[in-house]
Amino acid sequence: MLKVTAPITRALLALHGWLAVCLGLLLYVVILTGTLAVFEREIGAWANPLPRHAPSSFVAGTDPLLRELAGRIDPDYRDEVALFPAADGRLRAFFHTHGDDGEERGMLALIDPTGPRMVSEREGAAEALLTERDNTALTDFLVDLHVRLLMPGQWGLLLTGVLGFAMLAAVISGFVLHRHLLAELFTLRRRGDALLTARDKHVLAGAWNLPFAFVLAFTGAFFSFGGAIGLPAIAYVAFGGDVEAMSNEVLSPSLPPNPGPAPLVNLDALLDDARARSGAEPTGMLIQHWGRVDASIQLSLSTPEGRLLPSHFAYAGATGEFLGESPPLGTVPSLGGELASLMSPLHFGNFAGLYSKVIWLAFGFAGAYVSLTGLSLWTARRRHESGWVVLERATLWVGYGLPVTLAGLCAAYFAARLLGQPAVDWLLPVFGGMALLTGTYSVRCASVDRVKVGLLAALSVLLLAAPVLRFLATNLGWLEALGRGQAIVVGVDGVFLVGAVLCFANARRARRSSHRQESTAEPLVVVEGL
Amino acid sequence: MTPTLVALWTTGFSLVGLVLLALSDPKRARLRRRPQWLGRGARRKVLALVCLPGMILLAKGFYAAVLLWVGALLLCGWGLAWLLAWRDAALGNHP
Numbered sequence: 139m140l141k142v143t144a145p146i147t148r149a150l151l152a153l154h155g156w157l158a159v160c161l162g163l164l165l166y167v168v169i170l171t172g173t174l175a176v177f178e179r180e181i182g183a184w185a186n187p188l189p190r191h192a193p194s195s196f197v198a199g200t201d202p203l204l205r206e207l208a209g210r211i212d213p214d215y216r217d218e219v220a221l222f223p224a225a226d227g228r229l230r231a232f233f234h235t236h237g238d239d240g241e242e243r244g245m246l247a248l249i250d251p252t253g254p255r256m257v258s259e260r261e262g263a264a265e266a267l268l269t270e271r272d273n274t275a276l277t278d279f280l281v282d283l284h285v286r287l288l289m290p291g292q293w294g295l296l297l298t299g300v301l302g303f304a305m306l307a308a309v310i311s312g313f314v315l316h317r318h319l320l321a322e323l324f325t326l327r328r329r330g331d332a333l334l335t336a337r338d339k340h341v342l343a344g345a346w347n348l349p350f351a352f353v354l355a356f357t358g359a360f361f362s363f364g365g366a367i368g369l370p371a372i373a374y375v376a377f378g379g380d381v382e383a384m385s386n387e388v389l390s391p392s393l394p395p396n397p398g399p400a401p402l403v404n405l406d407a408l409l410d411d412a413r414a415r416s417g418a419e420p421t422g423m424l425i426q427h428w429g430r431v432d433a434s435i436q437l438s439l440s441t442p443e444g445r446l447l448p449s450h451f452a453y454a455g456a457t458g459e460f461l462g463e464s465p466p467l468g469t470v471p472s473l474g475g476e477l478a479s480l481m482s483p484l485h486f487g488n489f490a491g492l493y494s495k496v497i498w499l500a501f502g503f504a505g506a507y508v509s510l511t512g513l514s515l516w517t518a519r520r521r522h523e524s525g526w527v528v529l530e531r532a533t534l535w536v537g538y539g540l541p542v543t544l545a546g547l548c549a550a551y552f553a554a555r556l557l558g559q560p561a562v563d564w565l566l567p568v569f570g571g572m573a574l575l576t577g578t579y580s581v582r583c584a585s586v587d588r589v590k591v592g593l594l595a596a597l598s599v600l601l602l603a604a605p606v607l608r609f610l611a612t613n614l615g616w617l618e619a620l621g622r623g624q625a626i627v628v629g630v631d632g633v634f635l636v637g638a639v640l641c642f643a644n645a646r647r648a649r650r651s652s653h654r655q656e657s658t659a660e661p662l663v664v665v666e667g668l
Numbered sequence: 669m670t671p672t673l674v675a676l677w678t679t680g681f682s683l684v685g686l687v688l689l690a691l692s693d694p695k696r697a698r699l700r701r702r703p704q705w706l707g708r709g710a711r712r713k714v715l716a717l718v719c720l721p722g723m724i725l726l727a728k729g730f731y732a733a734v735l736l737w738v739g740a741l742l743l744c745g746w747g748l749a750w751l752l753a754w755r756d757a758a759l760g761n762h763p
Contacts, residue, residue, distance in 0.1 A: 491672070
């Protein structure tokens, strides 16, 4: 048990509470969307399924497609080629060049690995090409909401970085504040005072979630500030502000410059070589100076069974010579590089397939639950003080309105596809409209207790509608999906349907509870679960 | 054996100890007005047993399995606390 004096306890309580009041709702948005983003690939494959299951995005037959494309595009675009799988399993190939003004321009091709065949080609500035991706619009929106809260430029990263540190402060202050935390690891009083039960549930979820909350907050802040401040700062100090020069120095294998022409090695054979060496699947490829003697290829591989960190291989592009395993960061192995690369598996939980993802999902939900119940407790205790009822309604709005809005986004995405419209243009207006609608409902609803009932009922309906619209838009039924090896479509549909039933049951329970409380003198709304 | 299987086995082993710790939790016993049937020293030994698989995995360098073991164990602990509270409420054991 930690021993702290009364003034420190009061100060920590104020810090813990006011952090929640000022940033709790935004933190909840970041945590909940991040939790769902753990399953970005699965949601992507569900939203835009491939014609049939593909074991990898990098399949045999990719080389001729890329070679044919490279032969007819602007030769400048062969300066750098990034190959990376989209969330829906299709392969993106971005042939591009870095202009003197720092802007990247190029050709973005989308390859269906089940053919393999070229799906689309678009030319233009990188920023426009990489933000107008209709095939992964849903997952891109979810990730953008998590990473940047839909804010432009670096502002979103800065804000989510601050939220990460706020979460760290809340975790530490919560640990010190609840001095009996370890002694109360199994204490949940379910009878008597509802506020006491709600407090126990909050403390219990917080206590068991503590190590993961700390890890997720720290790694999240690292990614946000790393992208917004860290990389530009290093580039400014060491490379005169030239981010590209820094990337080349830190990430590229060192080959002597030689702009002479030389055909690129067969990429299919190179991928097979990497598979044979590592036993892992390629997850990304970066080709520099395609068609030159000094061409280099860096290959990222999936995390091998039993390891935390994935491997990275380097090859000479002209000869196909294996140059060795690259360190995750820099040109020589270092502790800093290892620590920096450790952030990724710790934040995304993607190192042991579905098992680790489910654990990360559970702790993500626990984090969202703790932030929401904490705020709910704070407002419930101050319900009779003027002004706090606004925050109470705002908590219910964001707490239940965000899942409603996200489920509505899924429905809107499929509705757009059903109508043959670009889904990417629909998502932001639908998000804004639904946020406004749920906000208005939360403010206008006659009773605070009924806000939760209404939003849960709406969530139930939308969770039910999404799989139906998915079926209508993709024309892929469950039996056909299973026959094509796409069990993930059935799985995600099932999660939505189970969610709909649970929300309906919760809405009914909340309605009964609301009726009971309306007949008593002291109503109390505490968020108990999603 | 894959790290997932290793993590599952070790979590299973630790879970037995965790159940013992939950059932003998002093505060829970106090709330239920029941005598504490496992002393402080015994509880510490059980806690050491709960942590043992994680220490072994760590010493062997199975870091992925350690993370899975910690995550699964924390989730089991949280679930166990809810389960016992639900059971106690159903049996009318809680004040």
